[in-house]
Amino acid sequence: MTSIIQYFPVNLSEIHSQHVVMAVTGYSIVFLSFFLLALLFSVIPKFLSWNIRRTFDDEGDKVKKALAGNMIPGEVSAAISMAISLYLDELHDQENAILTIRKVGKTYSPWNSKIYNVINTNRFQ
Amino acid sequence: MDGLMQLYGYSGFANATPGHLLMILVGMVFIYIAIRFEYQPILLVPIGFGILIGNTPFIEHGGMALGIYQDGSVLNYLYQGVLKGIFPPLIFLGIGAMTDFSPLISNPKLILLGAAAQLGIFMTYLGAISLGFTNTESASIGIIGGADGPTAIFLSSRLAPHLVGSIAIAAYTYMALVPLIQPPIMRLLTTQKERRIKMKPPRSVTKIEKVIFPVFGLLLTGFIAPGSLPLLGMLFLGNLLKESMVTKRLADTAKNAMIDIVTIILGVTIGASTQATTFLTHSSVLIFILGATAFMFSTAGGILFAKFMNLFLSEENKINPLIGAAGVAAVPESARVAQLEGLKADPTNHLIVHAMAPNVAGTIGSAIAAGIMMSFLL
Numbered sequence: 001m002t003s004i005i006q007y008f009p010v011n012l013s014e015i016h017s018q019h020v021v022m023a024v025t026g027y028s029i030v031f032l033s034f035f036l037l038a039l040l041f042s043v044i045p046k047f048l049s050w051n052i053r054r055t056f057d058d059e060g061d062k063v064k065k066a067l068a069g070n071m072i073p074g075e076v077s078a079a080i081s082m083a084i085s086l087y088l089d090e091l092h093d094q095e096n097a098i099l100t101i102r103k104v105g106k107t108y109s110p111w112n113s114k115i116y117n118v119i120n121t122n123r124f125q
Numbered sequence: 126m127d128g129l130m131q132l133y134g135y136s137g138f139a140n141a142t143p144g145h146l147l148m149i150l151v152g153m154v155f156i157y158i159a160i161r162f163e164y165q166p167i168l169l170v171p172i173g174f175g176i177l178i179g180n181t182p183f184i185e186h187g188g189m190a191l192g193i194y195q196d197g198s199v200l201n202y203l204y205q206g207v208l209k210g211i212f213p214p215l216i217f218l219g220i221g222a223m224t225d226f227s228p229l230i231s232n233p234k235l236i237l238l239g240a241a242a243q244l245g246i247f248m249t250y251l252g253a254i255s256l257g258f259t260n261t262e263s264a265s266i267g268i269i270g271g272a273d274g275p276t277a278i279f280l281s282s283r284l285a286p287h288l289v290g291s292i293a294i295a296a297y298t299y300m301a302l303v304p305l306i307q308p309p310i311m312r313l314l315t316t317q318k319e320r321r322i323k324m325k326p327p328r329s330v331t332k333i334e335k336v337i338f339p340v341f342g343l344l345l346t347g348f349i350a351p352g353s354l355p356l357l358g359m360l361f362l363g364n365l366l367k368e369s370m371v372t373k374r375l376a377d378t379a380k381n382a383m384i385d386i387v388t389i390i391l392g393v394t395i396g397a398s399t400q401a402t403t404f405l406t407h408s409s410v411l412i413f414i415l416g417a418t419a420f421m422f423s424t425a426g427g428i429l430f431a432k433f434m435n436l437f438l439s440e441e442n443k444i445n446p447l448i449g450a451a452g453v454a455a456v457p458e459s460a461r462v463a464q465l466e467g468l469k470a471d472p473t474n475h476l477i478v479h480a481m482a483p484n485v486a487g488t489i490g491s492a493i494a495a496g497i498m499m500s501f502l503l
Contacts, residue, residue, distance in 0.1 A: 008411065010255050019254050019263075023247035026497040030490055033349040034240040038233040040341060041334070048333060077329045 135189075140182035144401030152176030152396065158301065165301040165458070168274065171389050172297055175396020185402065193397045204394045207289060210282045212391045213275035214359040219384025220275075220488065221339070221363025222376045224456070228482040230334050231327035235444070235479065237430065239486025242452025244426025245270025246494045249419035256411055261285050264498040266412055269296045270419030271491025272303070272453035278395070279356060280495040284502055290398035291409040295416035297395075303458040304465075306417070307424050307450050311466050314428045315446045319435075320470035322445040324479045335368040346493055352503075353496025357489065420453065427452030427483060444479075451480035454487035 133139050155173030159166040178200070183191050193200040206212045229236055250267030258266060265281035265288055277296040281289045299306060339361035347354050366376040398404070431449030438444065447466050451459040460480035467476035 008414070009257060011257065012255050014255050014257065015251050019251060019260070022501050023250055026494060026501070027243065027247045029349060029497050030243050030493050031237070031240045033346050033493055034236045034486065034490065036349075037342060037345055038236045040345065041230055041233040041236075041338070044334060044337060044341075045331075048331065075326045 135184055137182040140184055142182065142401060144405045145180045145182045148176055148180040148399055148401045148404065151399075152180065155298075155396075164304070165297065167388060168297050168392055169301055171392025172294070172396040175393035176399050177396075178393065179397030179400045192400060193394065194400065194403060200394065200397050203390055204398060206387075206390060207278055207293075207394055207398070208282050208286055210279050210355065212387050213279035213282075214355045215387045216275040216384060216391065217356045217492075218359040218363040219379050219387070220456070221360040221365075222367045222380035223384075224360075224364060224367075224485050224488075225481075226338050226364065226485055227330040227335065228327055228478050229485055230330045230338055232479070232482055234434070235448070235482035236486040237434065238427050238444075238449045238452040238483035239454075239488075239490040240452075241430030241449065242423045242427035242483065242487055243271060243490045243494050245419035245421070245423030245453075246491070248422045249415050250498075252418060253411075253415055256415070258408075258411075259285075261502050262288060264502055265292055266415050267419060268292075268491065268495055268498065269299065269412075269416040270423045270453075271487070271494060272296070272300055272420060272423065272455040272459070273488055273491040274300060275391075276356060276454070276488075276491045276495050278391070280498060283499055288408070288412065290395060290404055291412045292416075293395040294399055295413050298413075299416055299420045300455045300458065303420075303453070303455045304462055306420050307453075307459060307462050308466055310421055310424045311428060311447055311450050311462075314425060315432075317470060319432070319446050320467060321474060322443050323471075323474050324443070324445055324448075324476070325441060327478060327482075332368070332370075336365065339364040339368065342489070346489065350493045350496035350500065352499035353492045356492040356495065360488070360492070423453045424450045424459075427487075445474070445476055448476055448480040448483055452483040452487045452490070454484070454491045456484050456488060457481065459487075460484040 152173045152175075155169045155176060158164050159169035159173060179193055183189065185192055185195070190196070190198040191200075192198060193204050195201055246267045246269075248267075249270050250263045253263035253266045254260070261284040265277075265285040268277045268280045269292060271277065274293060274296045278289060278293050281292040285292075343357060343361040346357050363376070363379050366372045366379060427449030428446045429449070430452075431444045431446035435443050435446070445463075445467060447463045448460075451463045453459050460477055463480035464475065464477040467474045
């Protein structure tokens with residue numbers, strides 16, 4: 001136990017009030033900046049949809065105005081993306097009907113040579 | 126014969142110490158876990174190999190200028206990018222060009238989890254003070270809890286340059302070990318019922334919002350913590366290059382060629398900076414222990430804050446507390462861990478999209494925390 005304390009000499013009296021104040025203030029500032037960022041980006045979509053509605057209102061387009069700002073849910077976006085992806089992947093269904101025959105060549109190797117096997121069999125007898 | 130003896134005297138065999146051999150072993154372990162288990166291979170392979178380069182023994186006072194700490198050596202020139210804090214902002218530029226902030230924009234309240242998960246930074250700062258480290262050293266050690274390598278290197282190069290190597294190695298090691306460190310804490314602090322919470326799918330985000338985010342994000346965080354400007358300025362610039370869609374070439378370079386080049390040089394030089402003669406000290410051991418504590422506190426901070434937020438949220442808006450652990454910045458490892466733990470509790474519950482929100486927020490959070498530390502201590 002003594003050796004552990006020697007290696008890790010924890011001394012809580014080293015922590016002064018200025019250190020605690022710095023830690024608490026620092027943590028609070030991180031929270032504050034994120035809180036403001038969260039607040040800002042909660043308001044921005046509402047402002048954007050209000051702005052779009054106002055534009056459609058000026059144009060007199062009631063249908064578009066009613067739909068404006070209704071964000072598409074992620075599941076719907078995913079379904080649309082999947083449909084587009086599948087459609088694009090299926091485009092190769094119309095084949096060009098050109099067949100290519102590639103020559104299959106066997107490279108020579110003495111390891112699989114029939115001649116060597118036949119000739120050498122006699123030598124070992 | 127004298128010539129041969131001189132040659133032997135210059136060789137690694139004559140200058141090897143047990144410390145060198147130990148560090149060579151550590152380098153090999155890094156390379157092994159990077160290749161065998163694919164834990165952060167992009168970082169661990171260059172760092173591991175850098176450890177081998179830095180710990181191949183040679184005569185340090187032979188006038189050959191080989192070592193990373195020797196003026197005029199090639200490695201020393203490359204290391205200036207670390208010491209002067211040049212590489213981290215460049216890496217942040219690439220990260221910005223790769224990062225999609227949509228999950229965060231679509232559900233802004235999740236950004237608070239990224240703030241909560243910075244708990245480890247400030248708790249470890251106090252822990253390091255109690256262990257006798259100076260104020261600036263403690264702040265540099267604490268930033269390991271942000272789980273962001275470039276931020277840790279940036280802050281320590283400003284506040285405690287003599288500890289950069291140890292802090293960077295600790296930060297990257299624990300980032301690689303996120304899949305081992307976080308799950309036990311996640312299971313300890315959450316109930317089975319909480320782990321099964323299904324969150325509402327995020328809404329789609331418009332292009333205008335994506336373009337506005339880096340601009341307002343920079344102005345807001347920059348005004349509050351100007352010390353974080355080198356990092357956050359580059360992060361948000363990279364993101365604007367990506368989201369504006371008119372600078373595709375620049376975004377492609379930032380997120381591919383440039384970040385790769387900087388990562389290689391950064392990894393090798395950080396690895397080489399662990400030269401046994403300067404690295405193997407009692408402080409390095411303490412930094413490793415404090416780094417692990419920082420990671421644990423940060424993980425716990427994110428999870429507990431998610432549970433706290435749930436007290437005020439309606440049933441359909443509840444947050445799965447597992448994603449709180451992703452508030453540490455290790456992108457995307459900690460989000461992946463949240464996903465895997467969520468799947469273990471309920472195989473139909475996919476949390477990765479939700480977890481990416483606190484995950485990217487954690488990157489911003491750790492940079493803000495670094496900026497605040499610099500404002501206090503420089």
